[in-house]
Amino acid sequence: MKNLLKIFVLWGVIFMVGSVLAEKEKKYANVKQSKLMAKTLFNNLWEELCEKFGERNLKFPKQVVFLSGAPGSGKGTNALNIMRALEISTPPIEVSSLLTTPECEFLKAQGQLVGDDIVISQVMNELLKVENYKGVIIDGFPRTVVQAYFLKYLLHKLHEIHDGLPTDFKIVKFSVTRQTSIERQLLRGTMAIEQNKKVKEMDSKVIEVRPTDISVEAASRRYQIYENSINACMAIIRDDVVIYDIDAEGTFEEVRRRINNTLSGQRKKR
Secondary structure, eight states: OHHHHHHHHHHHHHHHHHHHHHHHHHHHHHHHHHHHHHHHHHHHHHHHHHHHHOGGGOOOOSEEEEEEEOTTSOHHHHHHHHHHHHTOOSOOEEHHHHOOSHHHHHHHHTTOOOOHHHHHHHHHHHHTOGGGTTOEEEETOOOSHHHHHHHHHHHHHHHHHHTSOOSEEEEEEEEOOHHHHHHHHHHHHHHHHHHHHHHHHTTOOOOOOOGGGTOHHHHHHHHHHHHHHHHHHHHHHTTTSEEEEEEOOSOHHHHHHHHHHHHHHHHHHO
């Protein structure tokens, strides 16, 4: 009996070790695939841009702030504070507002992510616009491992062709707890529904109410999708870009002070 028990324990250990190794191998394969996909997307898009404009004529903004944050963390609410702290005059560009096809709208409504090729192409178009040359805020990028690797390849390419990086890239990340995120998402939904009742009577345009704004389960899932993706992205890009983590808990004024204290010194260094 004792020998049989030992055999069962041994098989259990072997199974556990095998499962861990299989999971690590799967994760490694996924990362490798994401890097390859990002590299392919970058090479194809860069070649296309060079043919259209010429490599030396590709002018990127002097300052790019990639704004990130969990659902309900107040990215849009605090974007103006970031603009003031860093002296950026052009309005922030919300990546989600660039993705307006029916397919994209369906995925966003479910709290899912739109395809990397579509997102990357839209973001690159915005970065090359003349009106954004002095500085621009990109809200909602990178959001996936592929997008993070793409940004990494872009930075390396700019270093290469300009003998150093003329563009100041930084990431500002707003952080809130899962509970705060869910509460703010649901509050936004409640306020939107109430507002829509009023504007409907006046035959005005209603505010979009996503499923994630009215369901605790959907709101929680959206938060978890963000957390999983952003942690992986930050791990990839942290050696290439300065990341400023802003505690977005508390009142608007408290968050504004944190933004100013964190970023105002960066304005003086430029």
